[in-house]
Amino acid sequence: MSDKPQARKRQPEYVRQQLLSSAARLAVEKGPASVTVSAVAEAAGVTKGGFFHHFPSKQALVEGLFDEVIRQLDHDIDQFIAVDSLDYGCFSRAYIRTVFLDSHTENSWAVLSFTLGSDTQLTRKWDSWLANRLEQHQHTDSDPQLEVARLASDGLWFSSLLHRVRTTELFPHMEQRLVAMTLTAAG
Structure with missing residues (x-):
């Protein structure tokens, strides 16, 4: 057995959908001003880098x-x-x-x-x-x-x-x- 951490399978479409769902939920529940890169990334459980991988802005x-x-x-x-x-x-x-x-x-x-x-x-x-x-x-x-x-x-x-x-x-x-x-x- 390897001591290396097991790599998580990449699921780009799932992550993209999580970002979209999180942004929609924030917009509906807290208003448009709440839809920031940081808030959406956090709500989706991804890093800002992960956010920018899927959406450049x-x-x-x-x-x-x-x-x-x-x-x-x-x-x-x-x-x-x-x-x-x-x-x-x-x-x-x-x-x-x-x-x-x-x-x-x-x-x-x-x-x-x-x-x-x-x-x-x-x-x-x-x-x-x-x-x-x-x-x-x-x-x-x-x-x-x-x-x-x-x-x-x-x-x-x-x-x-x-x-x-x-x-x-x-x-x-x-x-x-x-x-x-x-x-x-x-x-």
């Missing part, structure tokens, strides 16, 4: 958070669209349902708010993502009523971040009302 981490949230949103939206039997408004319904998801959405949308609020380049990236999704679903989701429903869900998301509207009795019924707006064309 805090800005790169913020961009990584944004990309991760968009990847998750795309996944969730596509899952909802796949089981939707009605073409008209399918993207809008999926978008709304994603806003109201309980499992991860509050954190995802809070992280999205943090990243968008910190960088106009990311705001442009969000605008581009949304424009691409709307272009992809132009034949099903171009009705102005659908845009109103999506914007209302955005407003509820933002309000929930500021005022904790999710705890009111009204919030659970809003998803049903917004989805109902997407079921028939405005007449």
